Amino acid sequence: MAIFDTEALVLRTYNLAEADKIVVCLSRSAGLIRGVAKGCRKLRNRFGASLEPFTLINLTYYEKENQELVSFRQTEILRSRFNLSGNPSILTGFSYMGDLLIDFSPPHQANDNLYRMALACFEAASQSPGDLESVLRYFEVWLLKIEGFLPDLKACGSCHRAFADETVYLAGDLSLRCAQCSDSRGGAVSKHLHSHLRTTEKLPPAKFAEDSREVASATKKEMAELTFQLIGRVLERMPRIRPNV
Numbered sequence: 112m113a114i115f116d117t118e119a120l121v122l123r124t125y126n127l128a129e130a131d132k133i134v135v136c137l138s139r140s141a142g143l144i145r146g147v148a149k150g151c152r153k154l155r156n157r158f159g160a161s162l163e164p165f166t167l168i169n170l171t172y173y174e175k176e177n178q179e180l181v182s183f184r185q186t187e188i189l190r191s192r193f194n195l196s197g198n199p200s201i202l203t204g205f206s207y208m209g210d211l212l213i214d215f216s217p218p219h220q221a222n223d224n225l226y227r228m229a230l231a232c233f234e235a236a237s238q239s240p241g242d243l244e245s246v247l248r249y250f251e252v253w254l255l256k257i258e259g260f261l262p263d264l265k266a267c268g269s270c271h272r273a274f275a276d277e278t279v280y281l282a283g284d285l286s287l288r289c290a291q292c293s294d295s296r297g298g299a300v301s302k303h304l305h306s307h308l309r310t311t312e313k314l315p316p317a318k319f320a321e322d323s324r325e326v327a328s329a330t331k332k333e334m335a336e337l338t339f340q341l342i343g344r345v346l347e348r349m350p351r352i353r354p355n356v
């Protein structure tokens with residue numbers, strides 16, 4: 112039995128037996144982990160409020176060989192998001208990001224880029240709840256990118272010509288193509304959306320969300336449709352919940 116310490120973001124919990132919970136979290140040093148927190152539903156317990164979803168914690172856990180479920184030993188709250196529990200749209204947005212992290216992350220595989228990106232998105236939405244929608248779009252684009260499912264935004268997937276400011280087309284293999292290569296078939300990605308997508312690569316989420324306030328609502332709608340389609344294609348189903356914000 113080995114013991115580990117890591118920073119982790121609680122994503123979801125399930126009740127187990129009378130007094131326990133299964134907790135799913137994204138950890139910095141071990142990626143997605145599922146663990147049992149024994150006794151955490153008793154009135155007095157060593158975990159306190161630390162296992163509420165979207166709390167950032169320091170986690171100490173045991174891992175037994177060949178067992179996927181780890182055993183939570185101790186937690187310490189680094190950042191509580193309890194003050195947001197009265198804001199239903201933020202909670203729905205957080206649950207949506209949490210579900211996608213669970214769907215896209217292979218268990219027990221640390222991914223520092225993913226961890227830092229996710230944390231920055233939760234932080235940006237906490238700081239500026241009015242920008243939730245743009246933060247979710249940023250999160251979707253980066254999740255797809257980090258997990259290797261985002262098409263190359265810079266060049267045509269067929270002739271490799273660098274895109275200028277132009278309408279591009281989403282091909283069946285999820286690559287983007289120029290008008291000539293795609294024969295203008297496939298889903299069109301307008302030049303406004305294409306340039307908006309490319310700003311996700313240059314900015315942190317809070318700044319992207321701030322800049323998005325000036326972006327036309329038609330472009331935002333087009334972006335939401337595109338990311339929804341890409342995620343659906345990757346998961347081979349639609350996400351469990353997607354906030355209508």
Ligand SMILES: [Zn+2]
Pocket residue numbers: 267268269270271272288289290291292293
């Ligand atoms: Zn081309």
